[in-house]
Amino acid sequence: MPTPIIATIKPFYQELKPGQKILWCSCGRSKRQPFCDGRSHIGTGLEPVLYQAKQDEEVLLCGCKHSGTAPFCDGTHSNLPGGYVDETEAVAAATLPAVVAPDTQGFARLDGRCYVVSPGFSVADRATDYRLRPLVTPALGAAHQSQFYLELDRGASPVFTADGDVVIWLSHGEGNAIIGGRNFPFSGGCGVHVVAGETFRLEGQNIAAYVSVCPAVETLETVDAIIDGFDESMADRLGLIDKAARSAMGPRYFQILLDDHHGLDNSALFIGHIPMSKAEMHRHLYEEALIILSGEGMIWNENARAKVCAGDVIFFPRKHIHSLQALSPEGMDVVGFIHPGTNPGINYY
Ligand code: FES
Known part of the structure; x- marks a missing residue:
């Protein structure tokens, strides 16, 4: 089986119009990433993949060329060498946005529509x-x-x-x-x-x-x-917890609890673990409500941070840039609900 080379370790965000065709590079050698340049694959045994959009679409095209759902990213890149990089303390320390405190209703509002809410804070x-x-x-x-x-x-x-x-x-x-x-x-x-x-x-x-x-x-x-x-x-x-069903995502892991296999329409509930670390800033194409089950941490946006602890919920709008830092030595356990989308292992910059 011919092996592609890694063009980029992250996917490419692309907007497509109804009927628009793309020819995705599968060999990793094209000079027009993520698209085929018409010649670099010759002799590799790999062929470009044609995709035609059915409607207005926002997609993440695989850059590592190892996705199981080509031409789209399926998160495989996170488990390739260099595919999941935690932010260093030096980088985090170089940009220290202000810490936002919760308001009287228990909402700590960050950038855009992102916020943290403590459910028990103001139950009347x-x-x-x-x-x-x-x-x-x-x-x-x-x-x-x-x-x-x-x-x-x-x-x-x-x-x-x-x-x-x-x-x-x-x-x-x-x-x-x-x-x-x-x-x-x-x-x-x-x-x-x-x-x-x-x-x-x-x-x-x-x-x-x-x-x-x-x-x-x-x-x-x-x-x-x-x-x-x-x-x-x-x-x-x-949706029951099953350690055997975990998927690795670099040093993190998640397990799908409920998704389309249970009849959900383009949404998923998952449980996951974040070791003591801070991920690089990233975005998702899905909207997410993330419940903190255990541990303490900090949610980072570009211009604001907020503390999070067990019981809190973080709301992430689609395409919102953020990073979740686990500060507890034992890490953080989380449960997330995402929609539209079914794979919490896919992110982009
Ligand atoms: S970039 Fe290839 S699987 Fe994500």
Whole structure:
């Protein structure tokens, strides 16, 4: 099998018009990266790859030439030599943006629409057994997803429904997720998918859950009672932690908990680990709500930084430049929900 050479260790961002054709260099030798120059591949046994855009598209074209989803980046570059570089302390120290403190609602606002929110910061009424708080909504700056923080000390939550996919990260507690009349027992630390239009509620004790909805909504709709109606074609609803399913991303790793294999539409819930380090500044094509499960750190934007700790959520708009630094010696564990997109291992500069 002919082997390509690495042209660049990072992907190329490209905007395409409907019907636009590109000829992607697969050999790595073209002088017109990431495109074929018509001659450099001759004799290599490798041929360029033709791609035609179906609509207005933003894509990341593979520069390392080792992607399994050519011509697009699939994150493989992170595991090639030099493909994942942590920022040195000297570089980080050379640019020290101001640290932003949370406001009275627990929001620390950074550049653009990026922010950190501490869910328990200003929950108004702790006299009740159930509390719900919006963390990510269009009114708060999101375009593609929403997230709500649900606390249930005991008993049952209201019954909810949404027109889009609902993805729940059950962070703490034990009980049952009732979905369209089906019962899914849980004991902390798992994901749950509720198909668009189904009704659901949580029952149990000491439950803390992050409830994501996409497309984005301002509020979680409630109804009087669970309505029988469970989509049997997507019966696998739980996203469980499985160390054997981890994917390496340089010194970091992630595991997909829920994605299109569970019926999600171009979104994914994942769990990951960040060792004590600071990544280079980068961007994603997806919008992300990142929940800090353990450890402490700092989120960096170009002009502002903010401290983060367990329980916090960081909201990243699409294409927003940032870097997450883990400051705890044991690193940080995180859970992220991304949309549109299914691969949290892809980033660009
Ligand atoms: S640049 Fe090749 S897989 Fe990302």
